[in-house]
Amino acid sequence: MDQLPTLQQLEYLDSGFEVSKILAHAGFSIEKSAFSITWGQIAEEIAHTLADHGLPPDRLEDEFLIDLAQGIQKVLQNDDVLFWRSSIRTFTTDHPTVTAFTTSNLDKDDECPLTEQYENAIR
Incomplete structure (x- = not known):
């Protein structure tokens, strides 16, 4: 009843x-x-987050970025969208691919990923 x-x-x-x-x-x-968020705003926030971790998007697979956007779409359907920037940053930072890049570089030394890539290329 x-x-x-x-x-x-x-x-x-x-x-x-x-x-x-x-x-x-x-x-x-x-x-x-x-209230709405454009895919351009989402792309910008992803790019800023990747840049903060020293990861240029042109070095990443297109499939990864598409997967990331699809995951963010799901997050924004379930989270409080007023905090969409924070949700995107957290999802991007916690993504296994980003985590793999950032933790592997932290283990080597204090240099950013681009410096490490440059040093590997000139060796």
């Missing part, structure tokens, strides 16, 4: 209806999104 709504839930429902009605009369489309 379903529980009866509480007084507070009924109040929320009634208040929500009234606010929605006022906004609709003022021209707000109740069905339209009030």
